[in-house]
Amino acid sequence: MIVCNLVSATMYASVPIAGWLDQLTLTHLFIAALACGTSAVFFNTACHAYVPVILAKQDLADGNAKLHVSEAGTRVLGRSAAGFTAQALGVTGGLLLDALTFLVSTVCLLGIRIREEKPGRQAGATGLIREIAVGLRFLSRDPYLRPIVVYGATLNLLLMGYQAVQVIFLVRTIGVSAGTVGLLVMCASLGGVLGALLAPRLCRLWGNGRALVLTQALACPFALLLPLTTPGLGLLLFASGAFVLGVGVSVGNVVVGTFRQSYCPPHLLGRVSSASMATNQGTIAIGSALGGILGSAIGIRPTMWVVTAPLALTWLLLALSPAGKARELPLAVSPEHHNGRSAGAASPPGAAEGQP
Known part of the structure; x- marks a missing residue:
């Protein structure tokens, strides 16, 4: 997540810098958009998998709700503030401000003190494509x-x-x-x-x-x-x-x-x-x-x-x-639906850790 933030900050900052140097091209914009979009996908995936590391199972629903509230709320504020920011700071100033938000996010992530165990590679999963x-x-x-x-x-x-x-x-x-x-x-x-x-x-x-x-x-x-x-x-x-x-x-x-x-x-x-x-x-x-x-x-x-x-x-x-048909969705995988071989897992079937 930190790496994705730094990539996005660099890409957003590169656009106004290239503009000031009179080197900004459409190809540059395409590359920046592709890099930022790819980083966002990696960031969101990692964030989703990281939440269960931080929160206990009974706190997951409340934690996810808070994340979505902040996301939706800042989307409202961001869209309404974009025009005023462009007027006050100019388009390039707005992009630099956007780059700064990724650095703020990085500082917040660095403040998390919970230690995450590195996941071991599963038996039979020998490469990215296989995984x-x-x-x-x-x-x-x-x-x-x-x-x-x-x-x-x-x-x-x-x-x-x-x-x-x-x-x-x-x-x-x-x-x-x-x-x-x-x-x-x-x-x-x-x-x-x-x-x-x-x-x-x-x-x-x-x-x-x-x-x-x-x-x-x-x-x-x-x-x-x-x-x-x-x-x-x-x-x-x-x-x-x-x-x-x-x-x-x-x-x-x-x-x-x-x-x-x-x-x-x-x-x-x-x-x-x-x-x-x-x-x-x-x-x-x-x-x-x-x-x-x-x-x-x-x-x-x-x-x-x-x-x-x-x-x-x-x-x-x-x-x-x-x-x-279910009032409550199941809390773990049922062995009758998956087994260790079909899931590519080394751990017993149904093993789960509590967690948009």
């Missing part, structure tokens, strides 16, 4: 993780599909100002803050399995409000839809993240998290491209309908899975 295959095999065979990942990938595909055209939809089709667009888009992040705050309480009240399915069943249909948006009071439809979707996505991230951390054997957690994130990141890219292509081919509002109509039904992927 990745072990994680993918575990994920594809598990009756709980597999449908959850399919749901997350499908949801991301459709969310990115409408988000790829939502600004154009609001500006050109609805005719709102740039400032209003920022406020409307921010509603999703505000919903994310509320969802992260509610997640632990809902899990205690309903059970984590039921909380996951019910919140998604309630939130997903609100996507249908987005293409119904009209000028004036009709903007409340977009704000409401984005807000409730944000609540649902955030609750789902907290519940799924905590479940995966508790459920996976410790030596497989990083690999399973990586496989899950790779799948979700892949559909994000596809969804963004799909939204742009559809917007050009059939128009913006029809694209919003084409994408949000199936989004409203995606919760059925969870409801019809084993997760949809």
Whole structure:
């Protein structure tokens, strides 16, 4: 995580420095974006696997909720502050400030005093490709993780599909100002803050399995409000839809993240998290491209309908899975679903260490 922070800080700082030296090129920007994006994936995967090292099992849900609250809250503040920062400091000054935030994050990480044991290499896992295959095999065979990942990938595909055209939809089709667009888009992040705050309480009240399915069943249909948006009071439809979707996505991230951390054997957690994130990141890219292509081919509002109509039904992927039938999701892998050979594990089946 520290290395990823330092790479990102260097890449962000390199852009304004190259600009001052009159050496900034489009290739430089592509390389910086690729390096920062790759670092973010490694950082998020490592962070997910690191949380169980720091927190006891009974504190995982609350800890994950706090992480998601801070993430959603700073996303709100960051997006609203970006324009003012660019005005006050200039674009280059804003990028240098962004680089500084990675250094602040590094100082925070260095302040963690808990010693993490270096994971041993598992029997039969002789290389990176083999280890990745072990994680993918575990994920594809598990009756709980597999449908959850399919749901997350499908949801991301459709969310990115409408988000790829939502600004154009609001500006050109609805005719709102740039400032209003920022406020409307921010509603999703505000919903994310509320969802992260509610997640632990809902899990205690309903059970984590039921909380996951019910919140998604309630939130997903609100996507249908987005293409119904009209000028004036009709903007409340977009704000409401984005807000409730944000609540649902955030609750789902907290519940799924905590479940995966508790459920996976410790030596497989990083690999399973990586496989899950790779799948979700892949559909994000596809969804963004799909939204742009559809917007050009059939128009913006029809694209919003084409994408949000199936989004409203995606919760059925969870409801019809084993997760949809359980009040509480299991705390460890069942030996009847996995064994040491299929998971590539040297430890006994079902071994787990407590842990978006």
